[in-house]
Amino acid sequence: MIVAVGPGLHIAAGGAGDVNTMPLNDAVGTLVLGADARNIDAVVVAGRIREAAGQLVDVDLDELRRTVTASRDAIRVRQRGAGS
Numbered sequence: 545m546i547v548a549v550g551p552g553l554h555i556a557a558g559g560a561g562d563v564n565t566m567p568l569n570d571a572v573g574t575l576v577l578g579a580d581a582r583n584i585d586a587v588v589v590a591g592r593i594r595e596a597a598g599q600l601v602d603v604d605l606d607e608l609r610r611t612v613t614a615s616r617d618a619i620r621v622r623q624r625g626a627g628s
Contacts, residue, residue, distance in 0.1 A: 558583040
């Protein structure tokens with residue numbers, strides 16, 4: 545199952561034979577309503593492969609973890625300040 549959307553032609557490809565995606569009647573509906581992350585095999589965004597064989601491509605997970613943790617901590621600080 546391959547679904548393409550958007551002006552930058554974003555593509556998500558996944559297996560239609562998994563239990564949670566059977567029977568395949570409508571690829572977009574199945575991907576949006578029935579599929580989850582384990583069903584997606586590849587993602588292409590604006591012509592760049594972002595996920596292949598179920599793994600992120602060109603992503604430094606340690607750096608991403610640091611960035612999102614810092615973002616979460618900053619939000620918590622702002623929330624505490626707003627409540628005073």
